[in-house]
Amino acid sequence: QSVLTQPPSVSGAPGQRVTISCTGSTSNIGAAYDVNWYQHLPGTAPKLLMYGNNNRPSGVPDRFSGSKSGTSASLAISGLQAEDEADYYCQSYDSSLGHYVFGGGTKLTVL
Amino acid sequence: EVQLVESGGGLVQPGGSLGLSCAASGFTFSSYWMSWVRQAPGKGLEWVANIQEDGSGKYYVDSVKGRFTISRDNAKNSLNLQMNSLRVEDTAVYFCARDQALRLGGHDYWGQGTLVTVSS
Numbered sequence: 001q002s003v004l005t006q007p008p009s010v011s012g013a014p015g016q017r018v019t020i021s022c023t024g025s026t027s028n029i030g031a032a033y034d035v036n037w038y039q040h041l042p043g044t045a046p047k048l049l050m051y052g053n054n055n056r057p058s059g060v061p062d063r064f065s066g067s068k069s070g071t072s073a074s075l076a077i078s079g080l081q082a083e084d085e086a087d088y089y090c091q092s093y094d095s096s097l098g099h100y101v102f103g104g105g106t107k108l109t110v111l
Numbered sequence: 112e113v114q115l116v117e118s119g120g121g122l123v124q125p126g127g128s129l130g131l132s133c134a135a136s137g138f139t140f141s142s143y144w145m146s147w148v149r150q151a152p153g154k155g156l157e158w159v160a161n162i163q164e165d166g167s168g169k170y171y172v173d174s175v176k177g178r179f180t181i182s183r184d185n186a187k188n189s190l191n192l193q194m195n196s197l198r199v200e201d202t203a204v205y206f207c208a209r210d211q212a213l214r215l216g217g218h219d220y221w222g223q224g225t226l227v228t229v230s231s
Contacts (some may be wrong), residue, residue, distance in 0.1 A: 002155065036217030038156070045206065045221035046148075046156065052216055089156050093215045099170045100146070100215075105155035 003028060003091050011080035011109040017078040020106045022090030023071065028101060030071035033093040037066060037075045040087045040105075049088070050075060077108070085110045113137040113220045115207045120225030127229070133190040133207030133222055141165070141185040144210035144216055147192050149203035149227075154208050157203075160192065161210060174200075197229045 005023040005073050012018040022035060029035055037050035044067075050066040053073065055070045077084055090103040119131040133145070146161035160171045169181050175219040180193040190207055204226050208218035 032217055038217070040156070045209075045223050046218075047221075048211075048217050048219050051211060051219075052213065055218060072126045075126040087155075091158075091217055097173070099161070099172060102148075102158060 035073040115227040116220035
């Protein structure tokens, strides 16, 4: 199982807001290491969606937002669109392992 | 335009070896850490290894330590992953990714991936 825990799936109707959680521990998120988020469509290259907890790379809509508190982080997507349907992964650095770790991934379904 | 193009994937028997390459262009390759990330069929992303700008620091996930070697050729703008003693569980699409200049800021550019299949 993954060092970072994500729900396997979330869903929402177009226009709604959904959140994806990412729960870690005191050796990663809780140790003040930043959380990054990726959007991945099968068969394509993953896309960096959020870095440093709440920073959007150029070109990422402001419908996407990130937050972090304690040993957890969240990605929120507002105004859901059909094109948001994808797999989402959180990532952080783990000091016990000495390298990056990913969450198990969350499949977002737009109803 | 930043481009990362992986090559070298294929079918290999358990216990065999395979070398992957990633050709980088559109940025100053020698100024960035680089990573390999993989995705096994039906599974999530797994960070595999990364290497410091000058190649002096190399880090690996435990499951590949002692079997995989990451390297780079800054003169040729090339990232490599030598995979030895391959196991069935190493079957995955392997992505080359650039680490952001901001340390631990994730991977801002990715290749399209190359498929490695380990099977008898």
